[in-house]
Amino acid sequence: MSxxxxxxxxxxxxGRGDDGLGPAVAMAVDQLGLPHxxxxxxxxxxxxxxxxxAEHDIVWFVDATKTGPSPYxxxxxxxxxxxxFTSHIMRPQTVLAIAQQCYGKTPxxxxxxxxxxxxxxxxxxxxxxxxxxxxxxxxxxxxVRAREARAP
Amino acid sequence: MSARKIIIDPVTRVEGHGKVTIRLNEAGEVEQxxxxxxxxxxxxxxxxxxxxxxxxxxxxxxxxxxxVSHHLCAAKAMDIVAGVDQVxxxxxxxxRLMHYGQVLQSNAVNFFHLASPDLLLGFEAPVAKRNIIxxxxxxxxxxxxxxxxxxxxxxxxxxTGGRRIHPRLCVPxxxxxxxxxxxxxxxxxxxxxxxxxxxxxLELHKSFVHGHEALHETFATFPSSYMSLVGADGSxxxxxxxxRAIDAVGKPIFDGVQPAQYRDYLIEEVRSWSxxxxxxxxxxxxxxxxxxxxxxxxxxxxxxxxTPIAEAERRExxxxxxxxxxxxxxAYHWARLISMIHCAEKIRDLLFDDELQGTDLIVTxxxxxxxxAVIEAPRGTLFHHYTVDKNDQVTGANLIVSTxxxxxxxxxxVRQVAVEYLTGHEITEGLLNHIEVAIRAYDPCLSCxxxxxxxxxxxxTLENADGATIATRIKQ
Numbered sequence: 324m325s326x327x328x329x330x331x332x333x334x335x336x337x338g339r340g341d342d343g344l345g346p347a348v349a350m351a352v353d354q355l356g357l358p359h360x361x362x363x364x365x366x367x368x369x370x371x372x373x374x375x376x377a378e379h380d381i382v383w384f385v386d387a388t389k390t391g392p393s394p395y396x397x398x399x400x401x402x403x404x405x406x407x408f409t410s411h412i413m414r415p416q417t418v419l420a421i422a423q424q425c426y427g428k429t430p431x432x433x434x435x436x437x438x439x440x441x442x443x444x445x446x447x448x449x450x451x452x453x454x455x456x457x458x459x460x461x462x463x464x465x466x467v468r469a470r471e472a473r474a475p
Numbered sequence: 476m477s478a479r480k481i482i483i484d485p486v487t488r489v490e491g492h493g494k495v496t497i498r499l500n501e502a503g504e505v506e507q508x509x510x511x512x513x514x515x516x517x518x519x520x521x522x523x524x525x526x527x528x529x530x531x532x533x534x535x536x537x538x539x540x541x542x543v544s545h546h547l548c549a550a551k552a553m554d555i556v557a558g559v560d561q562v563x564x565x566x567x568x569x570x571r572l573m574h575y576g577q578v579l580q581s582n583a584v585n586f587f588h589l590a591s592p593d594l595l596l597g598f599e600a601p602v603a604k605r606n607i608i609x610x611x612x613x614x615x616x617x618x619x620x621x622x623x624x625x626x627x628x629x630x631x632x633x634x635t636g637g638r639r640i641h642p643r644l645c646v647p648x649x650x651x652x653x654x655x656x657x658x659x660x661x662x663x664x665x666x667x668x669x670x671x672x673x674x675x676x677l678e679l680h681k682s683f684v685h686g687h688e689a690l691h692e693t694f695a696t697f698p699s700s701y702m703s704l705v706g707a708d709g710s711x712x713x714x715x716x717x718x719r720a721i722d723a724v725g726k727p728i729f730d731g732v733q734p735a736q737y738r739d740y741l742i743e744e745v746r747s748w749s750x751x752x753x754x755x756x757x758x759x760x761x762x763x764x765x766x767x768x769x770x771x772x773x774x775x776x777x778x779x780x781x782t783p784i785a786e787a788e789r790r791e792x793x794x795x796x797x798x799x800x801x802x803x804x805x806a807y808h809w810a811r812l813i814s815m816i817h818c819a820e821k822i823r824d825l826l827f828d829d830e831l832q833g834t835d836l837i838v839t840x841x842x843x844x845x846x847x848a849v850i851e852a853p854r855g856t857l858f859h860h861y862t863v864d865k866n867d868q869v870t871g872a873n874l875i876v877s878t879x880x881x882x883x884x885x886x887x888x889v890r891q892v893a894v895e896y897l898t899g900h901e902i903t904e905g906l907l908n909h910i911e912v913a914i915r916a917y918d919p920c921l922s923c924x925x926x927x928x929x930x931x932x933x934x935x936t937l938e939n940a941d942g943a944t945i946a947t948r949i950k951q
Contacts, residue, residue: 336536337536338518338521338533338536338537339536363640364640365640366542366640369584369625370583370584370587370588370607370621370622370625371622371623371625371626371629373622374622374626402608404603404604404606404607404608404609413588417606417607417608420607420608421607421608421611421618421622424608424611424612424618425611425618425619425622444518444520444521445521446536
């Protein structure tokens with residue numbers, strides 16, 4: 324049980340078209356009510372996300388991408404401390420670094436970047452992004468199920 | 476010989492992007508600096524056609540850091556459209572409680588995440604260490620303060636608005652819910668600790684200031700006018716008050732101005748080189764009418780603060796001005812911490828106010844075609860102005876956000892830094908760092924921007940007047 328807690332942090336602005344892919348994934352997973360899975364949506368990452376990160380065993384950061392492969396790309400993340408010029412930017416690597424520094428926890432973490440195409444002022448995903456969302460959601464759920472199956 | 480430009484390009488945006496341009500004169504001296512950031516006209520169009528009662532929810536899409544400020548400001552404007560000049564005491568206090576939670580948590584992000592690395596570790600600390608991780612290594616308690624103050628503010632928002640993201644407290648004319656006893660009691664348990672931590676953070680900050688007094692007083696600094704809301708008695712007021720503007724020596728430019736009259740006192744200018752508008756004080760004109768907003772303006776403009784700890788801190792802070800105003804740009808951070816203390820004290824007061832459990836939540840009135848409201852958001856004065864047709868659809872929206880109000884001031888701070896730290900044609904790490912420090916004091920809002928992966932490089936380009944690149948520096 325102790326290594327089965329999965330956190331999904333989906334972030335982006337649903338008012339900016341396909342930038343809403345991250346929150347859409349989080350909400351879709353949350354609605355399933357899966358055991359051991361916590362899903363949060365937000366506009367952007369923030370400091371206190373580090374607390375949630377420290378309390379989980381696997382973390383998925385889910386964001387939209389403007390470039391890169393379709394339907395999605397997955398990359399492993401490592402903690403990196405950094406500072407930006409505005410509080411409107413925080414990277415997942417920084418959240419991991421805060422969790423590591425404050426709580427001594429660095430769970431395995433991945434960035435799921437889902438390809439988006441249109442980032443204009445509209446609260447709707449494009450059809451192509453919607454397809455990518457479906458594929459990303461299926462991959463995430465398969466990952467969750469596989470971990471559950473391996474758990475003692 | 477033609478003039479030369481240095482362009483610092485902080486973010487790639489979909490609708491336009493931010494950059495810093497520094498123009499050199501023929502002698503190679505800094506002549507002009509401009510900080511360009513995203514603008515909100517696209518979003519204003521997005522609101523048009525929406526039903527007016529939807530707007531307080533929709534506008535939360537404007538900002539990932541301050542959605543609550545837009546929610547509350549739009550709600551106040553739509554109160555007027557709904558024909559309501561005064562909401563019930565329970566509705567007013569619920570909104571205020573939410574607002575204080577929002578300002579507390581947003582300012583906490585600014586101070587702990589953005590400012591504390593520069594202030595507690597020093598401007599000259601290695602870049603690899605000058606971040607919140609480096610701060611936590613040197614000051615382990617700061618990480619705890621940062622996370623739990625921010626988390627507490629979010630809990631206040633969740634308790635008042637139903638959820639921490641996209642809360643739905645406000646409707647035109649009132650609120651959807653009161654504060655449950657369970658939420659009240661949960662927040663009561665933590666509020667004294669939160670106040671202690673914010674006060675401790677301020678003491679830590681003061682130790683930096685007292686160790687670097689000359690730097691604190693002069694860095695990116697210039698005298699300016701200020702504008703903020705104040706209460707009818709001149710007190711610091713973040714939620715609902717009257718507009719006051721003062722000049723650089725503290726003399727009123729205007730005072731007691733109702734938000735609905737803002738266009739009589741402010742004018743918004745469009746300039747060809749920027750997507751942003753340039754608001755200025757109408758009576759002073761384009762060249763002299765610019766001003767600063769935000770925590771520094773709030774503390775400079777008010778006569779006193781109604782909560783005791785914050786008032787004692789305000790008095791100590793104002794002593795920095797030796798009888799006048801405090802103009803130091805880095806003093807934004809000190810003022811921001813005073814604002815946080817005030818918010819925490821107000822939250823404590825409200826948590827012991829039985830009217831938050833009242834059941835009279837909404838009043839109605841006769842529909843009006845226009846609504847204007849002003850609120851002090853964490854980064855300063857925020858205006859929402861809407862017109863609504865007979866079908867209840869929004870026909871016009873004008874938003875002046877805090878960052879827009881600070882537009883000219885940010886240019887001047889960047890120019891000040893460039894004058895001091897630019898040598899030759901090299902964009903040094905030091906120049907880049909110091910420009911960032913100046914910008915962080917204002918913490919400009921990138922709000923309606925997307926936050927897609929890899930979308931936030933910091934690109935520094937040195938160009939001549941012909942557009943040819945002399946040097947480029949990119950910070951990923």
